[in-house]
Amino acid sequence: MGEVIVVTSGKGGVGKTTTTANVGTGLAMLDKKVVLIDTDIGLRNLDVVMGLENRIVYNLVDVIEGNCRIRNALIKDKRYPNLYLLPSAQTRDKNAVKPEQMKKLADELKEEFDYILMDCPAGIEQGFHNAIAGADRALVITTPEVSAVRDADRIIGLLEANEIDETYLIVNRLRMDMVKRGDMMSSEDVTEILAVDLIGVVPDDENIVISTNQGEPLVGSDSQAGTAYMNIARRLLGEEVPFLDLNAKSSFFSRLFGKNKKI
Amino acid sequence: MGLADFFRKKGTSSIAKDRLKLVLVSDRAGCSPEVMEQIKNDIIKVISKYIEIDLDGLDIKITQQESETLKGTSVPALYANIPIKDLKSSK
Numbered sequence: 001m002g003e004v005i006v007v008t009s010g011k012g013g014v015g016k017t018t019t020t021a022n023v024g025t026g027l028a029m030l031d032k033k034v035v036l037i038d039t040d041i042g043l044r045n046l047d048v049v050m051g052l053e054n055r056i057v058y059n060l061v062d063v064i065e066g067n068c069r070i071r072n073a074l075i076k077d078k079r080y081p082n083l084y085l086l087p088s089a090q091t092r093d094k095n096a097v098k099p100e101q102m103k104k105l106a107d108e109l110k111e112e113f114d115y116i117l118m119d120c121p122a123g124i125e126q127g128f129h130n131a132i133a134g135a136d137r138a139l140v141i142t143t144p145e146v147s148a149v150r151d152a153d154r155i156i157g158l159l160e161a162n163e164i165d166e167t168y169l170i171v172n173r174l175r176m177d178m179v180k181r182g183d184m185m186s187s188e189d190v191t192e193i194l195a196v197d198l199i200g201v202v203p204d205d206e207n208i209v210i211s212t213n214q215g216e217p218l219v220g221s222d223s224q225a226g227t228a229y230m231n232i233a234r235r236l237l238g239e240e241v242p243f244l245d246l247n248a249k250s251s252f253f254s255r256l257f258g259k260n261k262k263i
Numbered sequence: 264m265g266l267a268d269f270f271r272k273k274g275t276s277s278i279a280k281d282r283l284k285l286v287l288v289s290d291r292a293g294c295s296p297e298v299m300e301q302i303k304n305d306i307i308k309v310i311s312k313y314i315e316i317d318l319d320g321l322d323i324k325i326t327q328q329e330s331e332t333l334k335g336t337s338v339p340a341l342y343a344n345i346p347i348k349d350l351k352s353s354k
Contacts, residue, residue: 144276145279146279146282146283146286149283150283150286150287150290153287153290153291154290157291178276179276181274182274182275182276182277183274183275183276184276185276185279185280186276189276189280193280193283193284193287
């Protein structure tokens with residue numbers, strides 16, 4: 001029996017889709033059977049981040065409305081045979097789907113997949129309620145900024161109200177140089193304010209932009225963000241993984257001698 | 264960068280943290296500015312029956328306060344500072 005994990009944030013542009021793509025791919029790399037669902041109806045994005053935009057035939061709304069079978073709408077990933085994407089509909093609006101329908105879909109997918117990741121739209125309206133409907137756990141994404149943290153707090157409250165008890169925090173786009181000079185809240189600051197368990201800290205890394213340009217998730221690569229995402233996937237599986245030492249700049253020599261590799 | 268910025272000891276992250284803590288207290292209490300305004304008006308109405316209060320100096324807000332039962336944790340509290348102008352003498 002699989003597990004449904006919703007990736008949510010409240011505020012837009014903090015990295016929900018990137019996180020869904022990378023954590024989902026990470027879980028697939030760890031030999032889990034994974035399906036990623038883009039629940040942002042009308043603003044489809046997970047397909048381009050995964051580099052699968054040219055393979056879409058059917059979408060989430062087609063499945064919900066019974067125009068096709070689930071298996072016809074699932075797109076197999078290019079790299080990992082146990083990773084699938086259920087894309088969102090681009091030309092429909094978010095009211096095309098109801099929370100009960102999403103829950104039913106999630107329950108069906110649980111039979112076949114180990115992990116079902118729901119990429120939630122920004123906001124707290126219908127789309128949010130659709131995405132969390134069948135969720136067992138939630139990953140709340142925030143950046144160390146007042147607006148994102150405030151929205152994350154609101155989301156955490158709504159998740160509690162909807163009886164999703166297992167909520168984990170990911171602090172995204174952390175800049176250690178700014179934290180050090182006291183101009184950015186640290187992951188500890190954010191965790192203290194939001195009072196939920198921290199499951200990952202992802203540094204601001206230009207490699208994310210580069211990998212998104214190419215439609216290839218970065219997870220598992222030798223970059224800081226790639227390592228951070230793989231660590232999140234492993235923690236989701238229950239592994240005890242120490243947090244990355246983001247202070248350590250990986251110089252040529254340290255890389256050569258394998259120092260700094262606190263994975 | 265001005266001279267004031269140069270001598271500024273605290274980084275802006277602590278400002279962010281303090282502001283967030285305050286805003287989240289009222290967010291979590293589900294208390295919108297309109298509701299606060301209503302509470303304020305009702306309090307004024309009730310107290311004015313007995314005491315003449317200084318409306319300009321009035322300050323009512325939701326803040327964070329250390330819990331008396333659970334040491335080290337903070338709880339939201341309704342804070343009211345109501346300056347008295349005159350006690351209305353009873354007949």
